Amino acid sequence: MKSPDYVPYSYFYNPKFINQAKEALAFIPNPDQGWANPTDCVEFTCTGLYNIVIYIENPRYSGDTIPIGLPTRTFSIISNNVEEGSISAQAIPNCNLIDDWNAYACETDDIGTLIFDSKDPDR
Amino acid sequence: MVATGNVVSGSWHHGFHFTPDRCDGSTSNKFENNVAHSVSGYGAIAKNVPNDCTEVKNFWSYKVTEAALMLGGPSLINRATNVHSIDTRYGIAVHTAADHESSLIEPRAELHNCKVYSELMDNMDCAPGQVCDHCIDRTGMVLNQATSQKHDDFQIKWPKLPLFKGSGNLSGAGYYYDMEFIGFTSKTTTCGSRQ
Numbered sequence: 001m002k003s004p005d006y007v008p009y010s011y012f013y014n015p016k017f018i019n020q021a022k023e024a025l026a027f028i029p030n031p032d033q034g035w036a037n038p039t040d041c042v043e044f045t046c047t048g049l050y051n052i053v054i055y056i057e058n059p060r061y062s063g064d065t066i067p068i069g070l071p072t073r074t075f076s077i078i079s080n081n082v083e084e085g086s087i088s089a090q091a092i093p094n095c096n097l098i099d100d101w102n103a104y105a106c107e108t109d110d111i112g113t114l115i116f117d118s119k120d121p122d123r
Numbered sequence: 124m125v126a127t128g129n130v131v132s133g134s135w136h137h138g139f140h141f142t143p144d145r146c147d148g149s150t151s152n153k154f155e156n157n158v159a160h161s162v163s164g165y166g167a168i169a170k171n172v173p174n175d176c177t178e179v180k181n182f183w184s185y186k187v188t189e190a191a192l193m194l195g196g197p198s199l200i201n202r203a204t205n206v207h208s209i210d211t212r213y214g215i216a217v218h219t220a221a222d223h224e225s226s227l228i229e230p231r232a233e234l235h236n237c238k239v240y241s242e243l244m245d246n247m248d249c250a251p252g253q254v255c256d257h258c259i260d261r262t263g264m265v266l267n268q269a270t271s272q273k274h275d276d277f278q279i280k281w282p283k284l285p286l287f288k289g290s291g292n293l294s295g296a297g298y299y300y301d302m303e304f305i306g307f308t309s310k311t312t313t314c315g316s317r318q
């Protein structure tokens with residue numbers, strides 16, 4: 001994904017996973033450090049990929065390969081902020097890091113995205 | 124333009140390039156029940172059109188090196204219904220490209236009843252005995268990449284793919300209903316690429 005600024009909130013309703021390995025269900029890459037340039041995010045890390053929320057309602061699993069250990073009811077997948085000193089998903093109850101996804105699986109539907117949109121001319 | 128029941132294979136950059144219909148079917152543009160496979164590029168690219176709601180439906184694409192379908196015009200809703208992506212690089216690529224105030228209007232990328240299949244084991248990228256020069260990653264789908272400008276729907280040359288661009292719009296959402304993901308039994312393909 002090439003999303004330095006923002007990836008919109010994603011809602012999945014009744015997705016069906018057939019012969020799905022847990023490790024291959026999702027992946028959220030870290031921001032490209034090359035985006036920290038004068039055109040994109042100046043000297044700062046672009047945080048779009050650190051603010052992804054994927055809401056999954058009523059997932060269904062079937063087949064010979066089942067992603068064992070995932071919630072069977074509504075859950076959310078959110079980014080793993082690896083910036084030094086940053087605390088994000090690990091502070092949210094019922095969120096568990098899944099290394100293969102580079103993301104957290106959170107047994108909650110209470111996670112949203114709050115956007116502050118600057119109206120300055122140089123936004 | 125009406126294009127139904129066609130098959131394209133072996134082409135470069137894309138299989139189909141067409142003008143999509145409105146969701147209510149009110150235009151004369153009909154693109155349905157077509158198949159694209161074995162394409163070095165996209166299965167189909169929908170032309171950028173500014174509707175309230177644009178829909179592509181009933182399309183199949185397999186073994187293409189970009190996405191099965193690229194739909195990223197400036198419509199308020201871009202929708203794919205009953206689209207099947209089989210063994211493709213980016214799966215189904217439906218994105219928003221509308222510059223709206225985030226607090227007022229939400230452009231939507233929608234998928235309805237779409238199916239995404241992983242690598243086909245009987246049609247591997249690098250079968251035994253072959254030179255392995257085309258081992259590509261697989262992705263079931265790419266989440267909505269909301270841009271305030273536009274995503275490309277054509278290229279004079281082929282400088283860099285994919286066609287969908289980065290973010291830039293703080294408004295938008297992805298709504299994905301009754302999707303099926305099939306056969307992603309490992310995070311690597313048979314030739315070692317990621318999926």
